[in-house]
Amino acid sequence: MKQKLMFTNHPGAAIDELAAGMSPSKVFVIVDTNTEKQVLPLLAVMSESVAGAQVITVGAGDVNKNLDSLAGIWRTLNESGATRSSFVINVGGGMVTDMGGFAAATFKRGMRFVNVPTTLLAAVDASVGGKTGINFNGCKNEVGAFAEPEAAVISTIFFNTLTTQELLSGYAEMLKHALLEDRQTFIDLLDYNFAGTGFDKDRLLTLLQKSVAVKERIVSEDLHEQGIRKALNLGHTVGHAFESYAMTDRHSPVPHGYAVAWGMVVELILSHMELKFPSDMLQRYAAYVRSNYGVFDITCDDYPALLKLMSHDKKNASADRINFTLLADIGDVRIDREADVENIKAALDIYRDMMGI
């Protein structure tokens, strides 16, 4: 079953319409301690279903995406008389939609649920694919299920509650999707402005809808992750290396989206070197990243450790040649491209130069 994606800045009406179509025996809303304070009051004014729902609150943060919180949700559903014809509305970031989706998918072997992502990252990334689950025994998403919500109701009105850092983390995924799609989509994103007294929510909703459509198309073309879905790894070979290096060697973690934004600079440089990716687009992207995300500061002394991290990426068999997803142009994706170590070092040199390090 393909889920319904509803892009709207009137999410209350969308939720009430969905609920009316289901005649649920009871409605539950799952939030974390942040969205309970920041989003729920707003949504309760907009939606009768939310206003009348029983609220289940879990602790905020990935550390609470665990078996204890999950069992707490199951227990509340059980003790509140939830049935298979009840209905769950998950309101929060990826942590709430992942765990709330798994709770709903497994309570009495499956209740219906709707996701209302409240972060840009959850909206752009977690809305497609039906992945639900929790962390377990120190491993991320170790327990879970594939389960599609009835719908995802996607709005940008909640993004007021996000920090600029959270917004930019999600925006990096949108930049990636645009690079996989076409030049106009990409330029539209570079021209959009988060700064100022308030961002343009309706414009962002349009850009977001386009971005999610790109991901949907790629995922639907390759359900079993055999081929073109690797396009979504763009920026991630270098990005993961930056992320791990910051965490483990420098003890100073960086947001995942930032690491991907920087990683894409290096991988577009490699794309230019190996596949003639157009230099004007590379320049514009690097300038955008430098101005909005700042720089990830490296010297040539860091190269050996970074190369080791890249070669440890699960997709690489050999340490001398490293697998990348590269672009011959915007929208012209080449998966499974191997680059040798000398070229990667050269790309890192150019990255430092472009970033003014």
Next chain:
Amino acid sequence: MKQKLMFTNHPGAAIDELAAGMSPSKVFVIVDTNTEKQVLPLLAVMSESVAGAQVITVGAGDVNKNLDSLAGIWRTLNESGATRSSFVINVGGGMVTDMGGFAAATFKRGMRFVNVPTTLLAAVDASVGGKTGINFNGCKNEVGAFAEPEAAVISTIFFNTLTTQELLSGYAEMLKHALLEDRQTFIDLLDYNFAGTGFDKDRLLTLLQKSVAVKERIVSEDLHEQGIRKALNLGHTVGHAFESYAMTDRHSPVPHGYAVAWGMVVELILSHMELKFPSDMLQRYAAYVRSNYGVFDITCDDYPALLKLMSHDKKNASADRINFTLLADIGDVRIDREADVENIKAALDIYRDMMGI
């Protein structure tokens, strides 16, 4: 995906063939403390995959079909390096196949698994339908998922380890399936003999295969439990009342299968009264039950409580008329038949007479 049902008294070869086709990274066997002692050594001699597998043992009995045991399975899978290409073999009764199936279906969002039912009830009842799960917060099967195993390997060689009571509990479901099918299938079951120094395992396997095929057909004709699947409720309206009455009022529980066997006597009497179900078949069935299952002892003083329990059954809206699945003949099923209280009392009178109470 439709699972594969393999009826064989060489289960080791079947398991090894399945494993060979999957090239698993690692094999796990889930057993309870009973099947670990009574079945696993036998199966390890027959199957290289089982002999080389990592064994995960859970406590025996429905009381251990809980979140703690489930978390223990997940933890062992995690700490033993299980991956999505590992493979789980569940060896046990319904408790092990339900919980082991759920653990496998949710670890890393889904590993492949095979069920090897070791009780007649699990073989006849739990092999079809893909229901997995655990009890939670005092409610049976409150948490779970629909997940089909790659295959169910069904053998009668393990049934040596069962008590006669356990065998007869499963056999009641087979008798029910036969009544829903045709006269020859039914008579074959009445003629089969458990008693003596050892039952005929190959003959039982043939009867079992036929029985599971009946259930498969009915389930496949009505995947969403809207209509003909109610045929499988035969014997259960009265059976559940007997079971609850024994448990709650008499504090002397009876096995579920026994309650169904007795319940079917009453419901065949009702079928005779309302739909002319043939009296020779009714007589033969009642005699078989009396001789093998003994009698559930009731007087007319028990009727009001029993009728109340029947009317509380979730399928009944009114207390005066009670919903049954009845038979006009063997294989001629009439769902949603309402009987009034006076006729049910008359049927209970006849039951007492036929059972010699």
